Amino acid sequence: MALLEIKNLHVYYGHIHALKGINLTVDEGEVVTLIGSNGAGKTTTLRAISGLLKTTEDTSVMYDGIELRQLRPHQIVEKGVIHVPEGRRVFSRMSVQENLMMGAYARKNRHQIADDLAYVLKLFPRLQERRAQHAGTLSGGEQQMLAMGRALMANPKLLLLDEPSMGLAPVLVETIFDSIEQLNKQRGITILLVEQNAQMALSIANRAYVLETGRITMSGNAQEMLHDEKVISAYLGL
Numbered sequence: 001m002a003l004l005e006i007k008n009l010h011v012y013y014g015h016i017h018a019l020k021g022i023n024l025t026v027d028e029g030e031v032v033t034l035i036g037s038n039g040a041g042k043t044t045t046l047r048a049i050s051g052l053l054k055t056t057e058d059t060s061v062m063y064d065g066i067e068l069r070q071l072r073p074h075q076i077v078e079k080g081v082i083h084v085p086e087g088r089r090v091f092s093r094m095s096v097q098e099n100l101m102m103g104a105y106a107r108k109n110r111h112q113i114a115d116d117l118a119y120v121l122k123l124f125p126r127l128q129e130r131r132a133q134h135a136g137t138l139s140g141g142e143q144q145m146l147a148m149g150r151a152l153m154a155n156p157k158l159l160l161l162d163e164p165s166m167g168l169a170p171v172l173v174e175t176i177f178d179s180i181e182q183l184n185k186q187r188g189i190t191i192l193l194v195e196q197n198a199q200m201a202l203s204i205a206n207r208a209y210v211l212e213t214g215r216i217t218m219s220g221n222a223q224e225m226l227h228d229e230k231v232i233s234a235y236l237g238l
């Protein structure tokens, strides 16, 4: 059974039919990437999973045997579905440490929280160095680390990442993608990764879906898609 199984996902923004019946699965332990150009509907897909958007009655979003469409966003978070939004919104007037602890606000086990904090600070040594610094003064790459660190503090089972590489220098893109691989391998966190950087996303993913104007137009093994002519010409800019 898939950890996440989306069937016939439709989203409308007024008259705009943004998602036109998406079907997608993510198995436990997988890294699955959803790639596509600007406006394809990637962010909309993640926001629909997180319960932030209205979906049509015939849509089904099953996660771990539960229909997420019946839950409120905070209940979806409590089930371990944690969303790192596009543009990494950190609490800019709070310190790095306070931002990280905000991620754990709904949890009770202090020992586990302390362990997870130690893990995050080891995964992102930059955050360790800047624990007391206001988040608003961090660089873009550091803010992305913080947004991901805060998500990890919520003890995710399924992590939804919206364009973590956006606007980052190549060396930082490498760092971020390395950390995504690590938390999948070391912590067993299942990942649904939305990216425009198809090259990087396909290189770390198990499987991939291509989204074009609200429809899945291609799907399959990520390594195979890296060598697929259509994917290369449309998304790998070669």
Ligand SMILES: Nc1ncnc2c1ncn2[C@@H]1O[C@H](COP(=O)(O)OP(=O)(O)OP(=O)(O)O)[C@@H](O)[C@H]1O
Residues within 6 Å of the ligand: 013, 016, 018, 036, 037, 038, 039, 040, 041, 042, 043, 044, 045, 086, 196
């Ligand atoms: N709040 C909104 N109101 C109206 N239309 C919207 C809204 N949000 C998104 N859309 C439209 O829905 C479509 C999908 O947008 P979405 O943000 O999901 O794309 P995306 O694939 O994430 O793009 P990008 O790579 O630029 O982030 C676009 O045509 C967009 O203009």
Ligand SMILES: [Mg+2]
Residues within 6 Å of the ligand: 042, 043, 044, 086
């Ligand atoms: Mg987007």
